[in-house]
Amino acid sequence: MRRMDRSGILDHLQVAPKSKAGIAKIDTASIKGAPGDKKETEAASSELNQRLADLQERLWAENKRALLVVLQAIDAGGKDGAIRKVFGGVNPQGCRVTSFKAPSDDELAHDFLWRVHQATPRKGEIGIFNRSHYEDVLIVRVHELVPKKVWSKRYAAINDFESQLVASGTTILKFFLHISKDEQAERFRKRLENPEKNWKFRRADLEEREHWDEYQEAFEDALTKTSTKAAPWYVVPADHKWYRDWAVLSVIVDTMEQMDPQYPPPEEDLTSIVVD
Ligand code: AMP
């Protein structure tokens, strides 16, 4: 396999703004651009974990900008696993994970972005969204929880919201973890068979699975309409967990290296200070 440098992988996975995402044509088992086999790729990921830890410390110390990482996937797509593997080594201080569940009555009494805006990262922080405002054009669309004339206007609202966050110093990366329908079945079976995974099994997930095609269509539309230069989507083939983790890490580390956060200079000249 031809090796790709990391910016090559970014281009390869990114949904180019104003073009179709084309998720149906993307091979969910692809390992394109991986630095080697599973073992070699995991070793590369460990190095990226270290780099991410260092970059996060700098971002935190700099205290001027933020990073928002949005993770979306079909059920069993690997959002939880990716969060554990990608961010496992970073200082929990300065990292905030928000898992978006079905909205409460209070949240439903506000506009759909209300709860999301409150969860956005502060300066210096990495915010991680496990599900996000995109549920409002995914599950909401598939189950018609609001009429089409309401959800169809949300793509533009999302683009405005995200561009406003970017303008105020937040870098946004959005990942769609893309698995096949067979892989989802395999993962559900493991949840049923393995007592330690039983807790993850939800009967409702099987009902959602019956809407597979509608979900794929909703993802296709969301990714196509909201992948912008300011806040791009990356489609990560996610049948192989080791590839998924490496790809997500690569995009995040590369982006943060471009952000190049700096330790702030000391407030005063420290050279003459002596600690007795
Ligand atoms: P889980 O991530 O497995 O804990 O499940 C959370 C559930 O909350 C999923 O079924 C989501 O689709 C659902 N959910 C999250 N956000 C929304 C939303 N805005 N409207 C309706 N359901 C949502």
Ligand code: MG
């Ligand atoms: Mg679930």
